[in-house]
Each structure stands twice: as structure tokens, then as C-alpha cells.
Amino acid sequence: MTATTRQSTTPGFDDQMESSSLLKPATTLSGNQHPISGVNSDAMPMLSKSGGGGGTISTGPNALDSDTAMQVLEDEDVGLDIPAPRPSMALKILYGMPQLGTFFSNTLLNQWLTYYYLPPGEPQRISASVFGVLLVLGRLANAFCDPPVGYLSDRSRLRLGRRIPFMLFGAPFLAIFFSSLWFPPYPGNNSLHPGQTQNAVYFTFMFMLYNVAFAFVTAPWTALSPEITREKSDRVMLATFSGLFSLAGNLLGAMIGPFQANHQDGLNFLGIQFASGLQFCGAMAGLLLLVCFWVPLLVIKENPNAPRPPPHNIVKELIVTVKNPAFRSLIGITSFLPMGVVFVGTGLPYLCTQILEAAPNDPDPGLVKPGTGESWTGLIAGIMIAGALLCMPFVGPLAQRFGKKIVMLFSTILMALLVFSISFVKFFPDPAIPTLIGVAIMAIPASVSFILPSAIYGDVVDFDSRRSGQRREGIYAGANAFSNKIFMAIGSAAIVYILELGATRADPIGIVVLYSVAGLVMALGALLFSTHPIRD
Template structure:
């Protein structure tokens, strides 16, 4: 029987996809709160953990300094992704190529995330900056060692288009639940307890669901896949010679940068511009509205994806995101409409196009690895997901830096220009991603015949 006809049982799909609860809780908590935790707006009654930086002519205020550290940490760490992906492609063990990495590194993934919220100094100081940078690098490394090989299991356990669409749809639903924990529950945990309790709670979710997901594919992950015998330089070069990957990759990176900016922007909008008070609770409410829109949208997008293909849905949703986000400039400005209602509608509408872009990248990358196998004869899932993560991290690492620089234009109630410009800048990034993706032509089921019919070289 062809591998394309071997279906993955529903229970295994659900268990594997459930990892997204923990991983999205961790990721969205970091995106939403870390910059705010390190350098909150003046006058909100929270201590600033980061100092200002003075180096002769260079003066960085605490928020820009925090943004620089977060960006530098992400960029530096991103370069270990290809090494780990290449390493897992070449690993041979009785548990297969991916599972040993997940087992060993996941406990450290949870530990270092929790430690991010335990800065050693009560006041802003250089010790906090050094501590943050070191722990952040260790967290990123453990995350890559655990998450990269785990993601690379998808093309190995789900071989058909329908199975991949099913898995990524379930991953999306579980991811929404995880994002709700990270974007909604964390606001209440922060208000009722503090950032430390919030961090430990979210780290526990990350640990528990990663191991739950691994249990679901323990017997399904292949143990005998031939290792990819390429050196690191050749493997990286071969990955970047795949033109379909090059059409997809920058679109994904630009969208992630845009989404990261909007997520980190939300507490500043709520606290400074909206005037609604109860910053944590309102931030959680608006995040929940966006997630609700995604839940409502994804079922229809999944059906359209099965009918029209991944490429069509991803492209249209990228365009929708690029067109809509600039309208965030006007959030709260509409006269005669309560600010909370305006903000809730704004958040809901943002979630609709972003649902498709969030749902499909893993399945698209799985198709690209199938295309690569046709071209090279090698299964190199680890290297493709790792290269995707490398550039995604570089792109998303720019989010806090871009946000902190834009906020220099105005982040107060009397001058909120910087806060209002975040939406148009993020929309421009997403639209540029749509423009670049137009060259992508892979069919949703990748076989030699379908690829040749699409006019692509094998």
C-alpha cells in the first residue's frame, strides 16, 4: 500500500496536536508580557526590571534596551536551528531520529521559561540584564532541541494531504486553547498573583502537553528512516536551493514579525490609549475575542483548504491580514461607539484572516519536504523545519525592537502616535509577505506526476 494511503488514526492526531496547548501558551505568554514585564509604561505601578544603557554617545531607555536584548538573544540563538535540524536528520537510534531530542530537552525547556520571570534584582540594574540574556539563551536552546525535532515528526507520521490538513487543523484548535492560556489566563494570573506565578504555571503546561503529544506518536514515529548523509554546509545549501521553499519562507517570516508586533502592542494600547483600566483583564478580553474569531474561522478555512488547496487559503489570508491591520490605527477613535465595544470588534476582525496564516505553515513545509525528496532522494524534515525556524526567529526577534522604536514616536495618553502606528507597520509587513508568496506553485498532494503537471522541475 502506498504511504499516501496509510491513514493516521484520529486518537494519534489528537494526542500529537495537543502539544500546541503547551507550546502556544509558552510562546504567547512570552510575546504578550515579556517586554511589558521588563519595561512597563510609566505610571502603572509596576517596577522596571531593565536599566537604561549609557555608552558614550549612545543612550538607550529601558524599553529600547530590553528590545535590543530580546532581539539579540533571538537572533544569536536562531543559528543553532539548522545545526539541530541537521543533527536530528543524521541521528540513528533505537527510538528513531527525533524522539531522543524531545525526551532529553523538554524538562529544560520548562525550567528556563519559568526562570525568565525571576529577575534577581528588585530594582532596575545591569544584573537583571545579564540574567535575562543568559536565561533567555538557555530557554531558546532548550526550546529548539525539543520543538524542532517534534515538529519534524509531522511529515513522517502524516503522509497524505488529508491527514496533514486534519493534523494542522487540530493543532490550530489546540493552539487556540494554548493561546487562550497565554493571552487570556495570564492576564488574570498576573493581576491576582504576580508574574512569577504566571511563569511557573505556563511552564508546567508546556512540559505536560509536550510529553502528552509525544505519547500519541510513540509507536507511529518511524525508527528505520535512512539518515541524511550530507554535511551541514551542503544540507543548508540544498535547503535554500529549493525555490518553492524560498517563495514560502519570507512570507511566513514577515507574517510572524507582524503578528509579534501586534501581540506585544496590545497591553500598551489597553493601558495607555483605551483608558479602560484593569489592563490585564481587558488585554485578556481582547485577546480572547481574537481567538474566538480564529475558532469560528478555522473550520471553514479547513474545508476550503481541502477543496482549493493550502496555497490558495494561505495566500488569501495573508492578503486579508495585510489589508486589515492598518485599520488598527483608528482603534478607539470612532465617535459615539463605546471604546470597549470598538476594541472588541477590532480584535475579533483581526483574528479572521490571521487564522489561515497561523494554521497552514507546518503542512506547507511538510509538502515542501516531500518535493525535496523527489529532487534529492533524502528525507530532510529536520533541516527544512529548522531553516524555517531560523528565519522566523530572526524575523520575529525584530518585533520587540521595531515595537520599542515605533513607541518612541509616542506612548502616552497625550501623544499616542507611536502606539497607533504599529498596526499600519505590521500590515505593511504582512502585505509584502503576500506579494512574495505569489511564486509558490506546489500542489497540495506532492507526487512526481502532480509536480510535473504544475510545471515544476523534479
């Protein structure tokens, strides 16, 4: 009996795959066993490369076209038959718990860090030009740490597992360095004070160390997802619980604005004096990060049967990753889309306080009364989060009915259009009204973005495994995070310099441009993701 042979539709990708694959290319196989699972290869499709140019699947004389070949690739489980226990319900739930800490801390970071150091209409704690450069440097430190961390976690053979030690020992440093960002040596914002230079030096080191620690902890944690779930239903459920924790983190983040508005002059908690509400939130976010990364370790059991990765150096592994067409298109929703979201989040305090909030003594103030802009930042975020929570039960069934790609693509396009439309709200008599309508509709695509990207990431790793017989969760997590952080670095600098165009009630052009660019970035992400080869 002749085994099924298969050829890739992507030139160059199979060349790299075959050089590292445990599934050695063969035209005919008889009575052979799969080198990982031990399954007889006579009954299982194998990877091979023939001399032709187009993609084919053949069984004897029969051949299928490229599109059918791709669909078979999606339906088969080649390379995925490594023995692995089904995840328990406790594991499905608690695996997503780090999302609670990371989404709360990211909301604080993305919405309020720039606002904290560059308050609108007030002296800056660090000069804007310097602050933009420092944000880029920190993001780049994170980006260049992600692939090596993922690579090392793939090859780690410690007693506690491949991924767990990174989370166990890295989480305390992540918590400390994040909290430190909100405690500069000179928290006052007097531009004439020499503390601007000291603040810049302090922020440089703390932000760099935070980003390194973030990569050290999150890349291995992300790599666990496709490793501990093999069934599609398990993967979607894991992503759904992660999405719920993400929403909870965002909901906590929505309370930051009102809390800061009520504690602008500081507060005393357990005998500790905090200079502002944002300082207190920074300290609590660090503690939450520690708890959320440690608690899941009580139930996470890594798969002891995970195969060793191929004996390639990190450069070759990254080349394999980049040559994977499913990974390249994934960047649309894991780099472009988050970059647009950061634009939206960072601009929200400025939008609420400088455009939506009525001017003092305005005879017709509208919905956002003078002095309530910071509180409305949390309210608007809360409306979107509540709406996304209501929509989340429909995401899984829609993905099953139409496929994850179609649902994700449609939601990204809708998000891009809605974000772009916010640029025009200042031309309405009460800009808060169209903003609230747009945000309410935005809850629909937001619910999708909380769930599907992580499930699609797992599919991308499986796509590689079907072709190579290898499990490269770590390097894919690292490469994906690298791309994300590069975009975040570019976005962080762009935000600062766009807001320099004007971020006050008298001159809000920078805020308007920020939301226009955010919508365009998301649209580009949708365009790239439209090329995704996995239809499921």
C-alpha cells in the same frame, strides 16, 4: 519501455538535487527499481536533467510546458513511497499537544514580557535600550541553533528514534529556563535600584538558554509532521488538531490580562509567594511546556523505514533548502506573518491600557473604563480566538476546494489590512468599538493561520522529496525556524525602539506606528507567498 524524464523549472536547484539524489539521473531506464521503494522505474516518473533551458516533462517525443510540469510534480508521489503506517487517531490528536504549551508560553512571552520589564509610565526593570539588544541576542541564539539541531536529528540513529530523544531530554530544560525569565533577582521596578544591572545580566543568560532549549525541542518536533503523514487528508487533519491546541493555548493566554489585573500585588499558591500574576503565569507555563511535550511521546512512533539523508555537510544541506523555490516562498507565512503577529501581540497591552482605556475622571469613558485596560487585553484576544474556533471547520473544505495557497494568501492579505487599520482607531470617539469590529473579522484569517502553514510546510518537504528522493524534514524544520527567529530578532528590537517613540496615553505615537508596521510586514509576507509554486 522508456521511463518518464522530468526537468525542473528552477535553474540551479536540480544541480544540487542530483548531486545528492538517490534517484540517479537517467534518460532511459529499463527494468530498474526505485532505490528506496523498490518500485519498477518503468512505471514511475524519474527525475532527470536534460541539456535545454526550459522546464519540460517528456514521455518519448511528447513534452509539456513548465506550468503543466509543475502540476504533475504536485500530483505525483515520487520519493514519497517510503513504507509508513497511517497515523492513528490518538497520534493525530496528541501530536499537536505541544502547541498548547508553546502558544500559551509564546502569548505570555510576546504580549507580556516587554510589558513586564518595561511597564508603561513606570520605572523599568531593565533599561529599554539594553532590553532591546538582549531580545535580539536571545532570538539569534535560537536562530543559529535551529539548523544544526535539525541536521543532527535527521542523522540521529538512537534507539528511541531520530526526533524523540530531543523532545524527551530537552523539555525539562525548556520548562525551567522559560519560568526563570519571570523571576529576576530584583523584581521591583525602581529605576534607582542597582538591580537593573543584575536583572540585565540574569535575563541575558536565561533568555539565551531558553532560546537554545526551544530550538533543541521544537525543531525535531516540527520535523515529525511530514514524516508521520503521507496522505493529504492525514496532514490536514493533523494540522487541524494542532490548530485546535493552538487556539486552546491562545485562549489560556487571553486569561493572562484579567489574571494579572486581579493579582498585580502578587499571590500565594501552595505556600509559594509570587510577586505578581505574571510571575505565577510564567511558572505555570513552564510546567505546561513540560507536560505538553512529554505526553505525545506515549503515542508517537517514528517511521523505521525513513531513509538516511545524503552524505552532505550542513552547509550543502542548507544550500539545497534555500534553492527550493517552495521553501523561499514559505518564508512569507512562517517568518513575515509571525513577525507581524508578534508586533500585534506585544502592542496589545499598550493599546488597551493607553488608547482604549478611558482616562481617570473621564465624563464619557466609553467601553473600556478606567483601570480595566489589562483585563480588556484578554477580552479582545478571547474574542478573536472564539471567532477563529467557529471558523476552523470551514478551513479544511475551503483548502480542498480552492487549494491551500489561495486560501492562505487571501487570509494573509485580509489580516494585513485589518491590522493596519488598527492604527487609526485612536481617532474615533470610542476607539474600542472599531477595534472590536476589526478583531471580530480578524478571526477569519486567524483560523486559517492556525491550520494551513504547518500543512504547507509538509508540502514543501514533499516538493523536495519529489525532486531528490530524500527526506530532509529536520534540516527544513531547522532552516524554517532559523528564518523565523531571525525575523523575530529584528522584530523584537524594532518593537522596543518603536515603543520608545511614545507608549503612553498622552503620547501614543509608538503604539500607532507599531500597528502600521505590523500590517506592512504582513503585506510583504503575502507578496512573497504569492510566488509559491505549489498550487494545491
